[in-house]
Amino acid sequence: xxxxxxxxxxxxxxxxxxxxxxxxxxxxxxxxxxxxxxxxxxxxxxxxxxxxxxxxxxxxxxxxxxxxxxxxxxxxxxxxxxxxxxxxxxxxxxxxxxxxxxxxxxxxxxxxxxxxxxx
Numbered sequence: 001x002x003x004x005x006x007x008x009x010x011x012x013x014x015x016x017x018x019x020x021x022x023x024x025x026x027x028x029x030x031x032x033x034x035x036x037x038x039x040x041x042x043x044x045x046x047x048x049x050x051x052x053x054x055x056x057x058x059x060x061x062x063x064x065x066x067x068x069x070x071x072x073x074x075x076x077x078x079x080x081x082x083x084x085x086x087x088x089x090x091x092x093x094x095x096x097x098x099x100x101x102x103x104x105x106x107x108x109x110x111x112x113x114x115x116x117x118x119x
Contacts, residue, residue: 072087099115
């Protein structure tokens with residue numbers, strides 16, 4: 001999940017009281033676990049991560065869906081595309097006013113959210 005990236009681990013360690021995962025990301029993680037060879041092990045690790053760091057889960061509701069529409073429309077007007085699940089991730093981030101921590105550079109085009117893009 002963290003792929004052993006030291007700067008990610010360091011960042012999470014110093015900001016652990018403010019960690020959230022969009023439900024969409026939890027779905028993506030579970031999908032990866034289910035098609036892999038260590039599903040039970042990985043699911044256990046995810047639960048430990050969520051419980052140990054008190055990670056909040058951001059559910060998709062009507063407010064998040066509206067923010068999704070705002071972000072998606074903004075991207076469409078610029079002729080820019082990012083993976084559709086990442087539009088949902090950005091909408092969840094926008095909903096809570098959080099800063100997105102990611103390694104995915106395509107989030108640079110999403111103007112509605114604050115982000116830290118690890119290299």
